Amino acid sequence: MSENRVVQGRMVTPKRLAELIEGEDVMDAESIEDTDRACPECGGDVIEVGYMPSITEFVTGYKCQDCDWAATDREE
Template identity: 65%
Template sequence: MADNRVVEGRMVTPKKLAERIEGDSIMDAEGIEDANFDCPDCGENVLAVGYMPSVTSFYTGYKCQECPWSDIEE
């Protein structure tokens, strides 16, 4: 598990990465991991981060390191 990673040319923390995926502020995030699949848009590496947008929810967010593609698994 890595603490910070480069995404689209910027260093992000797990919480910042989750907020980029969610499009809003979140409560908490776990460490950033490699998602073990390539971006469907550009073929580059995808990162995964588990996070809590609210007290009762836990999602896994996916974000390409090189392009704007992202996805959420509830």
């Protein structure tokens, strides 16, 4: 179910992708999904993952597969 993806040349699990976006450990993550968005920095493909950074919070995170750009729905 939880499909791994290549991000910046490395294979990542949904939980690892969430940790890259959040900058710290997360409790749980859902599967990685494609988006129809292009990265605002490099134009690369953006993927998303829903995750729980804490027991009381659910966040959708977005990450470019080609560069360092990342964002969450907290920032939108």
